[in-house]
Amino acid sequence: MANDIHDKIILAHGGGGQLSDDLIRNKILTRLTNKTLEKLGDSASLSLDSTDICFTTDSYVVKPLFFNGGDIGKLSVCGTANDLAMAGARPLFLSLALIIETGLEMKTLEKILDSIATEARENNIQVVTGDTKTVETGSADKIFINTAGIGIKIKTANLGMNRIKSGDKIIINGTIGDHGMTIISQRKGIEFESQLKTDCACLAPLSCKLLEEVEGVKFMRDPTRGGAAVALNDIAKGSGLNIEIDQQKIPVNRTVQAAADVLGFDVLNIANEGKFIAVVAPEDAQKALDICKAHPLGKDASIFGEVTDSDEAPIVEMKTEIGGRRIVQIPYGRQLPRIC
Amino acid sequence: MLERICKANKLMDKACQTLGRDINVMEVCGTHTVSIFRSGIRSTLPKHLKLLSGPGCPVCVTDQGYIDLAIELAQRDDCILATYGDMIRVPGSDGSLETKNKNNVKVVLSAEDAIDLAKENPGKTVVFIAVGFETTTPATAVVVKEAAQAGLENFCVLCAHKLVLPAMEVLLSEKNDKIDAFLCPGHVSVIIGSKAYEPIAAKYRKPCVVAGFEPMQIIEGLAEICRQICEGQAEVNSIYDVAVTPQGNTIAQRIISDCFEVTDGWWRGIGKIPQSTLKLKSQYSKFDAYERFGLTEKPAEDKTGCRCGEVLCGLIEPFDCAMFGNKCTPQTPIGPCMVSSEGACAAWYKYGRKRKTS
Numbered sequence: 001m002a003n004d005i006h007d008k009i010i011l012a013h014g015g016g017g018q019l020s021d022d023l024i025r026n027k028i029l030t031r032l033t034n035k036t037l038e039k040l041g042d043s044a045s046l047s048l049d050s051t052d053i054c055f056t057t058d059s060y061v062v063k064p065l066f067f068n069g070g071d072i073g074k075l076s077v078c079g080t081a082n083d084l085a086m087a088g089a090r091p092l093f094l095s096l097a098l099i100i101e102t103g104l105e106m107k108t109l110e111k112i113l114d115s116i117a118t119e120a121r122e123n124n125i126q127v128v129t130g131d132t133k134t135v136e137t138g139s140a141d142k143i144f145i146n147t148a149g150i151g152i153k154i155k156t157a158n159l160g161m162n163r164i165k166s167g168d169k170i171i172i173n174g175t176i177g178d179h180g181m182t183i184i185s186q187r188k189g190i191e192f193e194s195q196l197k198t199d200c201a202c203l204a205p206l207s208c209k210l211l212e213e214v215e216g217v218k219f220m221r222d223p224t225r226g227g228a229a230v231a232l233n234d235i236a237k238g239s240g241l242n243i244e245i246d247q248q249k250i251p252v253n254r255t256v257q258a259a260a261d262v263l264g265f266d267v268l269n270i271a272n273e274g275k276f277i278a279v280v281a282p283e284d285a286q287k288a289l290d291i292c293k294a295h296p297l298g299k300d301a302s303i304f305g306e307v308t309d310s311d312e313a314p315i316v317e318m319k320t321e322i323g324g325r326r327i328v329q330i331p332y333g334r335q336l337p338r339i340c
Numbered sequence: 341m342l343e344r345i346c347k348a349n350k351l352m353d354k355a356c357q358t359l360g361r362d363i364n365v366m367e368v369c370g371t372h373t374v375s376i377f378r379s380g381i382r383s384t385l386p387k388h389l390k391l392l393s394g395p396g397c398p399v400c401v402t403d404q405g406y407i408d409l410a411i412e413l414a415q416r417d418d419c420i421l422a423t424y425g426d427m428i429r430v431p432g433s434d435g436s437l438e439t440k441n442k443n444n445v446k447v448v449l450s451a452e453d454a455i456d457l458a459k460e461n462p463g464k465t466v467v468f469i470a471v472g473f474e475t476t477t478p479a480t481a482v483v484v485k486e487a488a489q490a491g492l493e494n495f496c497v498l499c500a501h502k503l504v505l506p507a508m509e510v511l512l513s514e515k516n517d518k519i520d521a522f523l524c525p526g527h528v529s530v531i532i533g534s535k536a537y538e539p540i541a542a543k544y545r546k547p548c549v550v551a552g553f554e555p556m557q558i559i560e561g562l563a564e565i566c567r568q569i570c571e572g573q574a575e576v577n578s579i580y581d582v583a584v585t586p587q588g589n590t591i592a593q594r595i596i597s598d599c600f601e602v603t604d605g606w607w608r609g610i611g612k613i614p615q616s617t618l619k620l621k622s623q624y625s626k627f628d629a630y631e632r633f634g635l636t637e638k639p640a641e642d643k644t645g646c647r648c649g650e651v652l653c654g655l656i657e658p659f660d661c662a663m664f665g666n667k668c669t670p671q672t673p674i675g676p677c678m679v680s681s682e683g684a685c686a687a688w689y690k691y692g693r694k695r696k697t698s
Binding site for chain 2: 261264266318319320321322323324325326327329
């Protein structure tokens, strides 16, 4: 009988009693343990080598929970770590808050926790504090995760929109649209799904290397929701300068492009979870590209655009494969699949 | 590719010189519209070759009165509405399916999904919002037949499927005498076949060229139109042979004619077009939402000052409308052409704001 109850999450798993303690000790601590977390204190005491830190938080509510190449657990580590990495920091510590709908299979939770543990370990990130809540069926969609992260600024990093100048190059570390198309096609049961794989990855190993070795890296942004179009428009707006990109130099996986075409989506608007867009001084662009290409996270990297002067409201413009030009705008709200 | 583009451009230049005035080519397909904008084709064309976005976007041509009926059904507790995505934001007389519903509007990717919804929700009537041209009609016909065979009682369609040819003809005969040629839709032509355009090409002496959706296909389609103009021809030609045959998909045509009959219908901004809309045949009347709920589509009076109708007829460019880009944006759409990603206004707003060709 006891076993039956433990096959699924029940409200008491978040009640603060014995069942909560069992869950934390047997399912979470065993996977994520470290000296700080194992104290199970009200808060984590941390010693940092520097006072120059970055701090961020993000929540994860993805559907489906598992998708080709990743899951909500991996996403909750990478997403927050990437926010730190894009600010020029090396991610070190995470908090982990789980909001679990009763009825969630314990095996599902274990799989998610395994994934969190693997991703954190591989990137030298420690989960040092956390919280678990359970809610009634219907009050959440299986599981929601929030992570907050702390990272130490890379000493050589000097990032800021104000450094961006006309002539700077725009680099992306690989193909765009993989994550969003994987999720959309898996959600909609579209036939390409087996060939699509999320790019979900912790970018810190590459971003830190770039920031340590290339002085001319002036700005970094991960093009998550809203895709590259949003990131590029943010950079144009923030710097007050235009951005010109070259369609032929944007890396796109062929299946992703095909799936996007069928649904009427623009790949520039589709989410990524393992990509960054970097603005780099022209004299350092080739060096930055070489570093990217030599790294597993950047083998398809490309210099695909340039910052140019703007005499009116800044825009992002794309030179298309046929030699035409068009504006790249941020998408409105969510993308809706078209009729035919 | 460069060589092909150069060759096409030469033909276009020659046609512009031959005619000595603007050449107006209308595309009647939302996918063409988007592809033209996304690839920046306009910016590569000779100044005197103008592209007009005609009534080819299914969302744009759906009348406000129809949206009002759909919203009426969305107010019922006993209904679930299954709709293609971009319909939900189209404004009716008062609100849209996105804002006026009882949490019962579901976005589906196919008509089949609507049938599944009906099976999953036996206590509710699932109404499929059946819009679109000949491309989407066969799918609706198939699910109606399926529902009939399965004896599915809680499923029906609110049909506003439309035919492309009557709209093209009404444009030429009544609305816009400046159209010189049509770039004919790829998807629709797969179903109806390229021969279907022959009466229009012959009667109105307008070249009709079927092209696919790759930018290069569109450019070569335009070049073929220009070649015909240079040589004084007005023929139907398909450069989308991979998918389009002269006869079209006769199986799909038969499925459509099994289920539907042609009737007069309202087109947003254009008005009533005779023999332009499909309605379910009497043997399928139990799946007809109009019959089931006693609905009649009335043309709604558009009081917003929206000029989508003129845009759809190729009489004005979106930016000629005073509301374009200020009162009417993708965030706050007033007309359907700003709602659908395939609408001319949305495409101009999204991709071309800076480049007005006028």
